[in-house]
Amino acid sequence: MPDSTEKSQRDLFRGSLDLMVLSVLADGKQYGYAIQKQLHLHSGQKVQAGSLYPLLHRLEADGLIRATWDKSSARERKWYELTPAGEKKLRKSAADWQAYIARLQGLVLPAVRRVASQS
């Protein structure tokens, strides 16, 4: 059972990664390593670096985020931020997500109550 739960959580996590990254960037500019930390902090799941960067680059190619290089320090750093299209996508995805959760709750919560009352 724990394995099944864990797998279910990971599937949910993977399915919502785009939305989570956009949400993290809604707070302002972040670089890859910091985004990874934020994702871990909020989800409890760790997205591997090998998965994170292709995802960031895909979002960038889709025009949902944009990147700038900070070369002011010894170590160059690439910072990501939301574009207007990314903000729009975030709002739309968040609304879809909330609607989906509401519908799911409408089905699941009564079912859980029925099961609890029968046991």
Added chain:
Amino acid sequence: MPEDEFEIYLTLLAKTLRLSDAQRDAIAAELRDHMEARLRELTLQGVEREDAIETALAEFGDASALANDLRGAASKTTTRRIVKTSIGTLAACCAIALLFTYTLPSQRAGIPQNASTLAQTPASDTDTAPRMGPDEYIVVDLRRLAAPATSPRYDLEKLARLQIEHKASALRLDSVNRELAIKEALRREGRVSPLEVGEFENESVLLQFTIQELEALIAYGSEQVDSSDAADVLRAIERVALGRFDPRRYELAQLRGDLIIRGDEEVFEAVSAFVKAYAAHLEAPDKAENE
């Protein structure tokens, strides 16, 4: 101070990215920043430096796979461009097919009907074909190349700028000396000399050929099998590169997916055709066997 291990990984990554130098440098800089941040974090937690480096790299996974994923994003605009000029590309490929019809002596006999048809396409559209840079590659699974082919010249030409990668661990597993199996085998043949032989963090060995070298390989493969079937020729080419692999070990390596061939955009298209043919072959095994 950059860690050597990081640089080796990033070098491998850069080599397998089908992107411009500027794009590759930018990706390497970004990943290096992440690796060093992770290394600092782990060492502050008390992890031994060597272990921390290993962990930081492991979190990026296989460099070839990562390069493939990163290319996916970067090639989006390229893909759009290719779609727009697909007609020109097709015409150019037909012209290439015509060229190959007359440059592979051992294959002139038994030209498939579809190759003959392709050869009628005007060659004047060749310059409309979108071309990727010579250092741009796409990873494909060699297992798919066992698929039956129907238009060998068309497909073989697309193997230009071929790369063959062997996993060192697989070679060790089969008790094959990597040096003898790959480098010396190629030199012994005298047909080709790899432009680059790199040993990377994941202990893969990468052989990269120019189109001229590949033509020599194809000619050699064609002589060996006396066949117009691209799959047969490919297998002969692979055997050259594999050197001392005996057929049984070779098959095992294929089955395990330990061999990877890389090529440019055209290779990818050619392999896609192989994959489709292979899928059709799997769906109708009885028919294929009867043929």
